[in-house]
Amino acid sequence: MKRAVTLTVVANMTSNYSEGLGNISSVQKIFKEQHVYAVRSRESLKNAICVQAGLYDDLETSVDGAAQKLVSAEKNAATCRALEGGYMSTKELTYIRNSSFYLTDAIACDAFVNETRFHNNLYLASNQAKANGFSLQVKGNAEKAGLMPYQYEYDKSMKVYSLTIDLEMVGKDENFQAEAEPEEKADRVLRILEAVRSLSLVVKGNLDNAEPLFIAGGLSERKTHYFENVVRVKRGALAITQDLKDKLSEDFSCALLRGDNFSNEDEIVKELDPLSMKQFFEQLEERVKSWYGL
Template sequence: MNSKLKALTFSIVLQAQSLNYGEGIANISELKKLTRSDGNMYTFASRQCLRFDIVRLAAELFGWNLQVVDKSKGTVQFRDDVTIEDSEEMDLFGYMKTNKKETENKGGSLTREATVRLSNAISLEPYRSDMDFLNNKGMADRIGEHPNLANVEQHLSFYTYTVTIDLSKVGKDKDIELDNKIKAQRVIQLLEVIKILNRNIRGRQENLGPLFVIGGMYEVANPFFLGRINLKSNQTGYEINTDAIKSVVNSKFLGKEIKQNTYVGFVDGIFNNKQEFVELMNDKVVSVDEFFENLIKGVKEYYEVQ
């Protein structure tokens, strides 16, 4: 194995609408939101929400095994007889299995940390209290009844989230270690899913595929670009702010510039300042598809598979 470049991380920008709702109040469906000191509210899709759709789509496309949970101990969790050998989800996203005997396993649970880390998907544009008024008048009219009313918060925005994968920990759990071909296959399938990720919500299917992505393979599993993605907008359109990104790619780790292993992927026609990234990254600005092909190539090289 290539022991140096053992991890990959990338931050994605996507565009979508109203991705994740909370509990709500009365007949108002509220989006999940955060408040910053600038006085603005920003909507977000939780990492659990992203994980749900990654696993759902991976099961549809690649047959990931989801029949791995039960409620035999009073709470829904992964089954005791299932290991990472049986479950791609447990391998990549970790697990916790509670144990009834408090004296066992230091607190009564078996755990394994996730090898794939997801951040929340945070909106890059503030929420401005847009609402959608809904009713079921069409159905109510059929039986001469008054319609039911609802108010639903709406937010169309660019969002950003970050994925970090420690390749050295994939396929390993206690006395289990999977074949390198299986390790590589699982990571590659994950990357293929993220490239075309979508979310089914309230009768809509939102496209969560990347419009912009930056990252690569590195010597450490660190989310270098998390919190460094900002949006600029004016009458001519949108731009990805390069100031914070420039500071990251020009910084050094173990004596090497982060830029050496970093690529940028663009979908053309969305952001107006692609040329700024070309000047910053030279020949490392590619299409989104080429960006993921580079990652897949690196994964195969790390695990020494074809």
């Protein structure tokens, strides 16, 4: 029986930022296979998807030592979409409900190459100096006007991440013996899928189109990231392996955003016969509706 939606996505996206040192910001990275790779963390990715999907529209927070999602008998995962991604409430009694969907880090396909960008707020500082009748050229006035150079590492590259949704868990909260209607369950899943399909990120004030360039997956019997280990991109080429083909043959499909995003696009089309992104998501959405009896 199909019990989950599993997807593995290749997207061109920026990394999120880790700790800064003074006025220097560095992108988040991991070390594997003797190389350093830029990443967008699973937490950052999940937050972006939840926000774009509208799952956080009804989010309320409470503070009990630390800020946490507000949970109660009336406001639980069945009645509040913001709690679908899981919660731990320590107010009065402790309640824990795991997320019904899981993401991996979005890891760059190729090793990190440092690209540093240098900026300053010269226009704002000049405006401040002009308004107060002094010159930035005079020693000490730059600090007085708030002139500040800053720099940050920049990375936008192909990254791979996986998403798995437990269809049996969506809309249920065993802590309060509550369960949403099938229509609400399906709507939550469809919102997540639509967010993945048209994902946009705002990074350092810049809009980042992180829509899928290639995607593989569908409804699955196993609640796991089924394609995580077979979707690989090296030097701009998607690895077309027998294992990838075998997995796709198990009632899964793939889709390609055509536009020479991959150096072996013709080979992908010939060997995998991918759907368009529109076809892939429309078919998957219909299967989700059918799974919930709609």
